[in-house]
Every structure is written in C-alpha cells, then in structure tokens.
Amino acid sequence: MKKRPLLKKLLLSLLIPCAVLLVLEAIALGKGVRLFANADSWKLFFRAVANVTLTTFALSINLDSGRFDFSLGAVSMLSATVAGTLAQQWGIGPWPTLAIAVAVAALLGLIHGGVYVLTRIPPIIVSLGMALFYEGCAFAFTGGKGVSLVTRTDIIGFSTIGNYILVTAVAVALIVLLFDFTRFGANYRALVSGQKIAVETGIHEVGNALGCYAVSGALMGVVGFISLANTGSQQMALNFGSIGIMFTAFLPMFIGGWIGRYINKRVGIMLGAVSMALISLAFARFDTASSVQSIVSALLLVLFLIYLNNEFAILSKFRGKKEAES
Amino acid sequence: MKNLKRFLSLALCLMLALACVPAMADGHVKIGVLVSDATSSEALAFRAYYTEYIAKAYGVEFIYSDELTDAAGEKSAIDNFIVNNCKAVISFSSFDRPSQIDQCDAAGIYYAVATGTLSDEQYNEYKDYETYVGAIGPSNQIEFQAGYDMAAYYIDQGMTKFGMFGGAVPYYNDMHIYRAAGMLAAMVEKGGEGANYKGADNAGAIIGQIYADGSIEPCTIGSLELAAYVGGYDFNDAWFGKLAQMVGTEGIQAILTVGSGVDVLGGFISGSGVKLATVDSFTPAMKEAMDNGILDYMAGKFAASIGPIFAAMLNAVNGQPIRDGEGNALALGQGYWVATSAEQFAEYSAVDSSMTDPAYTKEILDQYAAAGVSYDDFAEFVSKYSFDEIVALKK
Numbered sequence: 001m002k003k004r005p006l007l008k009k010l011l012l013s014l015l016i017p018c019a020v021l022l023v024l025e026a027i028a029l030g031k032g033v034r035l036f037a038n039a040d041s042w043k044l045f046f047r048a049v050a051n052v053t054l055t056t057f058a059l060s061i062n063l064d065s066g067r068f069d070f071s072l073g074a075v076s077m078l079s080a081t082v083a084g085t086l087a088q089q090w091g092i093g094p095w096p097t098l099a100i101a102v103a104v105a106a107l108l109g110l111i112h113g114g115v116y117v118l119t120r121i122p123p124i125i126v127s128l129g130m131a132l133f134y135e136g137c138a139f140a141f142t143g144g145k146g147v148s149l150v151t152r153t154d155i156i157g158f159s160t161i162g163n164y165i166l167v168t169a170v171a172v173a174l175i176v177l178l179f180d181f182t183r184f185g186a187n188y189r190a191l192v193s194g195q196k197i198a199v200e201t202g203i204h205e206v207g208n209a210l211g212c213y214a215v216s217g218a219l220m221g222v223v224g225f226i227s228l229a230n231t232g233s234q235q236m237a238l239n240f241g242s243i244g245i246m247f248t249a250f251l252p253m254f255i256g257g258w259i260g261r262y263i264n265k266r267v268g269i270m271l272g273a274v275s276m277a278l279i280s281l282a283f284a285r286f287d288t289a290s291s292v293q294s295i296v297s298a299l300l301l302v303l304f305l306i307y308l309n310n311e312f313a314i315l316s317k318f319r320g321k322k323e324a325e326s
Numbered sequence: 327m328k329n330l331k332r333f334l335s336l337a338l339c340l341m342l343a344l345a346c347v348p349a350m351a352d353g354h355v356k357i358g359v360l361v362s363d364a365t366s367s368e369a370l371a372f373r374a375y376y377t378e379y380i381a382k383a384y385g386v387e388f389i390y391s392d393e394l395t396d397a398a399g400e401k402s403a404i405d406n407f408i409v410n411n412c413k414a415v416i417s418f419s420s421f422d423r424p425s426q427i428d429q430c431d432a433a434g435i436y437y438a439v440a441t442g443t444l445s446d447e448q449y450n451e452y453k454d455y456e457t458y459v460g461a462i463g464p465s466n467q468i469e470f471q472a473g474y475d476m477a478a479y480y481i482d483q484g485m486t487k488f489g490m491f492g493g494a495v496p497y498y499n500d501m502h503i504y505r506a507a508g509m510l511a512a513m514v515e516k517g518g519e520g521a522n523y524k525g526a527d528n529a530g531a532i533i534g535q536i537y538a539d540g541s542i543e544p545c546t547i548g549s550l551e552l553a554a555y556v557g558g559y560d561f562n563d564a565w566f567g568k569l570a571q572m573v574g575t576e577g578i579q580a581i582l583t584v585g586s587g588v589d590v591l592g593g594f595i596s597g598s599g600v601k602l603a604t605v606d607s608f609t610p611a612m613k614e615a616m617d618n619g620i621l622d623y624m625a626g627k628f629a630a631s632i633g634p635i636f637a638a639m640l641n642a643v644n645g646q647p648i649r650d651g652e653g654n655a656l657a658l659g660q661g662y663w664v665a666t667s668a669e670q671f672a673e674y675s676a677v678d679s680s681m682t683d684p685a686y687t688k689e690i691l692d693q694y695a696a697a698g699v700s701y702d703d704f705a706e707f708v709s710k711y712s713f714d715e716i717v718a719l720k721k
Contacts, residue, residue, distance in 0.1 A: 040574045044567035051563060144370045148611035150592030151618040159593070230566060232593030233611075236365040238393050248562065277563070284567030289541065290496065290560045 009262040013271060016255055020275045024282045033285050035278075039161075044284055046164035047230065048277035051223055053168050053270045056249040056256065057175050058219040060269065061212050063253070064192050067123035071112055072249075073242030074134035075217050079105035080224030080234045081138045084147035087155060094158040094229060101228075102221040108134060109217020113210040131243060139236050150232035158229040167222060168270070175215075176266045184211055251301045252276045254308065355386045355414070355643055357636075358407030360400055360426070362419035364393040366586075368607040371629035371678070372418070372441070378681045380636055383688040397422035401429060408433045413643050414459075416440050416635060424448060431457045436642045439463065440632045442501075443657060453654040459642045460656025462635045462708055464627070466504045468661045470529065472625045473508025473584065475664065476603050479623060480580045481516045486550050488513070489572045489600075491583035491591065492557035496540050505584040505605060506542060507533045510552070517548025553578050559586075570594050580622070588615045595620050605662065608671065608678040616671045624671065625662040628678045633686030634660075634708050637695035650701040658708045674713055685716050 028035045036042060055072065062069045083101035086092065092100075112130045116123055149155050179185035187208050190198040199205050223245070228234050255276075256269030263271075279300075283293050307314065359376065363369040376388050389410055391403035400419055404426060407415055414436035417426055423444060430437035439461035444452065452458045464472070480488070490509060494502045510523045510532050524543065526532045536542060542555045554572040558565065572581065573594040580601035581591060587604025592615060595602045603623035606612055615621035638648050638656055648656060663678075665671040677685050693699075694707050710719065 038574065040567070040570045044563060044570065047566075048563035139365065144365050145367060145609070145611070146365070146589075148588070148592070148614065150588060150596060150611075150620050151614050153596060156593045156596055230593055231590065232596065233589045235561075235589060238364060239395065244561070280563040281567065283564035284571060287568065288564070290558045290565070293560070293562075293564060 012261075013259050013263040013268065016259065017271050017274045017278065020278050024278055027282070028285065031286060035281060035285055037285065041281060041285065043159065043161055043164070045277050045281045046161045046168070047159070047226065048280040049270070049273050050164045050168045050171075050226055052248055052252055052273035052276045052280075054171055054219045054223050055245060056252045056269050056273055057171065057266070058216040058223070059246055059249040060253045060256070061179075061216045061219075062123070065188075065195075065209070065212065067116070067209070067212075068127060069112075069123070069216065070127040070240070070243050070246065071131040071134060072216070072220050073237070073245035074131040074138070075105050075108045075112070076220040076224035076227070076245060077234065077237060077242050078108060078134045078138040078141070078224075079217075079221040080228040081141055081147055081236075083221075083225060084149055084228050084234050085142065087152065088147065088149060094155045097155060097228075098158075098222065098225045101225040102218045105221025105224065106214045106218040109213040109215070109220070110210060112217070113213025116213070117206045117209055128240075131240060135236075135238050135240070135242055139238060142236065144236055146236045147228065147234040148232065149228065152232065155229050156232050159226075164226075167226070171219065171222065172266060172270050175219075176264060178215065179266065180264065184208065188212065248276065251297065251304065254301070254304055258304075258308065355384075355640075356407075356410060356412040357386055357388050357639065358404065358410070358412040358415045359388050359390045360394060360403055360415060360417040360419040361391055362394045362421065364390075366607075367609040367611065368627055369418070371607050371609065372632050374681065375629040375632060375684060376636070379630075379684055380633070384636075384640065386640075391419070394419045394421065397425060400426055404429050404433075408435065414438070414639050416632075416639060418442070424451070427452050427455065427458055431455050436639060438635050438639050438642075438656075440635045441627060443659070449655075449657050453657070455655070456647075458655045459639050459647065460635075460658070462638070462656060462658045462660055463631075464501070464661055465659040466500055468659050469501050469504035470508040470511070470533075472605060472662055473505035473510075473582075474512045475508075476505075476582055476605075476623060476625060477509040477512035478516065479666065480582070480601065480603070481512060481550065485579040485601075487553050487575075487577050487579050488551065489554040489575060489578050489581040490542060490552060490556075491569070491572075491581060491587060492542055492555060493584040493586060494557075494559070495536065495542065495584065496557045498537070498540060502584040503533065503536050507536055509582050509584075510536075510542070510547070513547040513550045513552065517550040519548070521548025521550070523547055523552075559590075573598050573600055588612060588621055592620050608663070608665075608675040610675075610679075613668075613671055613675050616665065617668045623664070623666050625664045626674070626678075628663055628674070628685050628713075630678070630685035631660055631711065633684075633691050634658075634694065634704070637691045638704065640695045641697075641699065644697075646697045646699075648699055648701055648704050656701070656704070658705055660708055660711050663713050677713070677717070683720075687720065690719055 025035055058072050079101045082104045083097045086100055087097040116126045179188060187203045190203055191205055191208055252269060252272030255272030259268030259271050381388055394400055400421055404415060412435060415430050416438050418440050420442060427437050436457050436459050438459035441463040443461045443463055443465045492506050495506055511529050514521045514523055514527055523532055524535050526535045541557055544552050544555050554575045556568045556572050569591055578600055583604040585605045587602050591602060601622040605625045607626045641648055663674050665674055694704055
C-alpha cells in the first residue's frame, strides 16, 4: 500500500475545512460582511462545532454498524428535559446538570439498545418507535410545558466559547480512546468490518451493540444540555418533531469518512463538523432564508455523494488529462 | 382449536358489549377538539381549562385530536369524533376550515371555531349552515392591533431602534403576519413625516408587502429603525446565531416578537439590557421571566377565553343556537390582556391559572349557556374581555 508522508496527510485532512473557509470568506468579501465579526460569531461557530461533532459521532457509531437511529433528537430532548427539571427543582449548577443529562441519555440509549437486541426488530423500526416513545415521555414528564431556565444565569452562562471547546475536545478524546484504543473499540471495528466472522471469533455483538447505544445516547445528552443552556428553554416535540437534528449529521459524517483516509476517522468527523459549522455561521452572517439553507445543504450533500460514488472515474479523467497535457 | 376460537369470539363479543354499555348509559355530551398545536403553553392552558374545569363543571367529555399537521389529519380526526358519537367539534386547527365545516355538516354535528375567525368570504358561505355555531377569537384586525399596541408602547417611551422576531411569518401564518404588520404600522405612523416601510405607508399596503415578500426587511422607518429581523422556527445553529446577533445588534433597545419571545430569545436577552415584548400566555414560566426582567411586555390570551364558544356550542347542542336577526352564526372578536409589569402579570396570572375560579366560571357562562340568549346579549358579553371587565362580571 502506498504510504503518504505525514505533512501531505495533514494537508489533505484540512483540505475540505480550509476550502470551505476560503469560499465562504470570498462570498463574505463580495457581500461586504465579515464572517467572524464579533464574539457572537465565534460563539455560534464553536457551538455548532460542538453540536454537529457530537451528533455526528452519535449517528455514525450505530450507522456504521447498519443501525439507523431516528431517536437521537428525542434522546437529546428527553435527557435535557429531565436534567433541566431537576436543575430547576434542586437548584443545581450547570456541570451537575450536564452530568445528569449525560447519565439519563446514556440510560435512554441503553434502553433503546435493549429493546433492539431483545426484539430483534429491524433497528430503523425500533428507532422510530423509541423516538415516539421518548417524545411522549418528555411531554408527559413536563405536562407538555417543557422546561424554562431563562432566569438561571448560571446555566445560561455555560454557553461560552471555552466550554464549547472543552466539551468538544473531551468528547473527541474520549471517543478516539474508546473506539481506537480499547478492546470494546477493537470489537466494534471487527463487527463493523464483518459481523459474522467477528461473532465466530468470539466477539459478543449484543454487549457491543448495547455499549454503542449507551455511548450514542450519552453524546446526545451533551447536545441536549448545550441546547438547553443556549436558549434557557427546552421545547416539546411530538409526532417525530425531534428527528430533524440527525439530518445535520449526514454531510459531516461523509466528509469525516473521506478525511478519515488521511487521519483518524473521529478527528475527520470533527473536521467535517468544522466545515458544517462554518456553513452555519455563513448562513447566519449572510441572513440566509431557511428555504435557501435547506437547498444549499441538500445540494452539498448530494454533490459530495456524487463525488464519492464517482471518485475513481473523476480522478482518472483528471489524471489522464494531465498526463496527456504533459 | 375450534373451542378456543369459539371462546375467543365469545370473549371479543362480550368485551365489545361491555365497552358499549357505559357509552349508552351515560348521556353526557361528547365534544371533539381539533388541535394543530398540543405543546405551546397557550395550547396547554386552553386544554387545562376545558378538561379540568369545564368538563367537570358541565359533565361534558372533551376528546382531543392528536397534534394535527395537515388537512388530511383534520379529516381523519373528525371521522374519529363521529365514530365516537361526538355531538360537536370545537376547532383550534385551521389547515382547511371549509372542509371541516362541510364534513361536520354532512355528519350532522355542530362545529365552532375557537381562538380564531373565518375570513369574510368563508363566513358568508357558512353563516347560515345549521350546524355552524360560529367563531370567537382574535380577528386579524385584533391581531394587527396587538402588534400595533406593542410597538407603540415602546415608541411612546422614546425608543427608536428595534429588533423583530417574526415567528411563522415565513410560513404565511395570518395571525403572525397581522401582528408584525401592526408593529410596522405603528412605526410608520409614529416615525414622522414620510415614514414608510418599503414604500408602504398604510396598514393595507404593509400587510400586502409582507404577504408579497414572506419576510420583513430591516430598514429605517422615518426617525425609527428596524435594525434586525429574524423569522421562522428553524431551531438550527444558524437560526440561533441570527437570534443572538439580533440581541447583540448595537444600540437595539427592544425586541418585538409576534410570539414565543421568551422561549426563543430568553437565554440571549438575559443580562443584555434589551427589552423583550411578546404575545404568549400567563404561565408560571412567563411570570418568572417577567419577575426577573427578561420579559417586559406581554399580550396574552387568557385560558378561559374559550369559555364563551363552549357556552355557544352547548346552546346549539341543547337545541337553542344563538343566531342574529337573519339567522346567521356567531362571528365575534376577542382580544388580549396586556401586562407591562410584574405586579400586573401576577394579578392576571392568578385569575388565569385558577381551576376553581377561572376568568369565566360556570356561574358566568350559565347566564349565556341558556335558552333565550340573544345574539346581541352574547356579543356584548364576549366584547367585555378585558381583565377589569371580567373581574366586574365575577362580582
């Protein structure tokens, strides 16, 4: 196998986020807008990096194993609802509230995983059922009122650039550690590569699946808390109103997969999230209408998938042209 | 196996018969309620008033639909009400009101609109339907006035630079468009000579401009400035970023919101010194926001505001529909309670949240849910919706 020098790998890893930044800066220049105009812009950027990175991890952990999960948004909503309500009743600060959100979300993930391994119903169906169930639970838990912490300055005060960076860094480090440097991670990778062979070699797929659901849930607990601290409120959603959050994770997941050829895949996902966060910032700075945002996001996803599916042909054509010219 | 099948068939028949007994024995009136919003604080307050107060006080049963998202859902929910032997439908859902009215009329069950009104064209078409009871709620004109009053309140205090949250304006929601238009109209009217919004200098033109654009553009309106605008309910990072940017806009003094102001902006407003005004309901969360200075102005629908339409519906079900001199159904406007201080909010909230002594009690409603009530009497009753007038009624 051809080995690439480290510097080249690093440059290729940063290619997409840098290209996105350059394009957006050029558009901003044309519009007479500064992309990073003030502290709010930086805050938006780092919050988006944290949210998208964690959501993409949560989605990809199970999706890589063929387990599609529609319940991510519902887990995030229910864990934030429980943690926010307890924060309100007990008067606890942001970090204990975050810890509760993570614990509750991990438990919800575990329950989801438990239902899947016990019933053996296709994961996509189970996840739809769990999404509805968790949405209903959140609604019942608060009587539909949701949670309002707008007067809790300590919890709203969690929304700082420093905390976003800290949360993202800790999450990336823990995920890299768990999936790349532990037996659990090795088993996970073996199961992703070929479940039948992995099981025949003695890997316990049920335990691994349960672990994946719990980790995925815990990550969504952090996302839920970030959202709660950002607005000071948690709104309720019913009838799959919570599933939209997972769609923000597809493009960074594919970008992460591409970058993962040159660098650790989890770091690649984070760089994919950085690219998405830059696009989110640009949407806000350029005051882009939501319909245009949807079109641009969908186009980017489709174009990237077209490229991935035809990469060999595109590159061959490009190289052939260069060779002919030389 | 054959015996088992027989036993199961017998058990199923028995269960069916037992299920029918209470429905047949209990003569109470069942009313279906169509809702397109099951989660907002306003919707929850309305539901609590019906299910926790009215249902017990009048011995009626309310059957709520799921949170409806389209006209097909409305049709299916009404089918369900018909199957459940509902005598009437009260609708909070407006995807396709003409179809709802036609469907109820075909089934011979009464239909009424709560917290809303029909358009003039729709009213003219359905006003003489026997099963159409009528509509009571904020008309578009009242929504316009609510927005106008909110903006005027701050302009009269000498404020000149504003932000606006347009809620469902991009989705062409009439209620939000009219509120936003009212805000802009106040700015145009009070912005000095020649003030206009994109060339529009009267209510009709402003409303038309918003419908044409599906959005609102920040601009200078005479001596006043609409410095920032955010619409929609995207709940994504870019949208939250826009909201934070709006609060952080240099020199902005107040943010006028057509609804959900505290829920979407509360976290950003906290500690910013920017005044926040909204249209919402008198919930504990809003009270806390008002007490802590996050919310400065609130126009709220009170939970019991849906009491009169229930009274009108009960009259119809009991064979005494309220009709005007020409036999037409009700079409009455009803506005908001406006709180501009924590004390005022607390006073309103205490009445609004009570499930033993709400704004419209059984004693008050009984005077109008009775035989011989004329259209004019009923209209006068509904028109006295201000807090002070209702308190006077209770005395």
